[in-house]
Amino acid sequence: METKPYSVFGEEWLIRKDDEVNLLVSKCKGCGSQWFPQKEICPTCFSQEREIVPLEGEGEIYSYTTLTVTSKRFQAPLNIAYVDYPGDVRVCGQIVGDDIQIGKKAKLIFDKIAQEKDGTDVFSYKFKVE
Numbered sequence: 001m002e003t004k005p006y007s008v009f010g011e012e013w014l015i016r017k018d019d020e021v022n023l024l025v026s027k028c029k030g031c032g033s034q035w036f037p038q039k040e041i042c043p044t045c046f047s048q049e050r051e052i053v054p055l056e057g058e059g060e061i062y063s064y065t066t067l068t069v070t071s072k073r074f075q076a077p078l079n080i081a082y083v084d085y086p087g088d089v090r091v092c093g094q095i096v097g098d099d100i101q102i103g104k105k106a107k108l109i110f111d112k113i114a115q116e117k118d119g120t121d122v123f124s125y126k127f128k129v130e
């Protein structure tokens, strides 16, 4: 499968091997809070000391919605979710699956998320309900 990294989330944002993907979060050395997308300055304690670490643990759906109107790059209807991870990390992304519900486990996958005007498929992380 030929893939093109999503322009916002390149190699500094995720680790990928074939269809498996994990995200890289910023972890504050001051207070330990973790963020995705990564932050240069910790929004909690304003420390600039951070390290980039892989996201750990299982994701659980905090909330989700279905978009019925999207820009032309995306195909509606499109489900978007906030997924919570251990360490108070909340990640937003597209979600797929037949039974999307708050509280269910969600797994990160690497899949098509959009299509450019020239027909190029854009791949990145998304969630799949387990």
Ligand SMILES: [Zn+2]
Pocket (backbone or CB within 6 Å): 028, 029, 030, 031, 032, 033, 042, 043, 044, 045, 046, 047
């Ligand atoms: Zn902090």
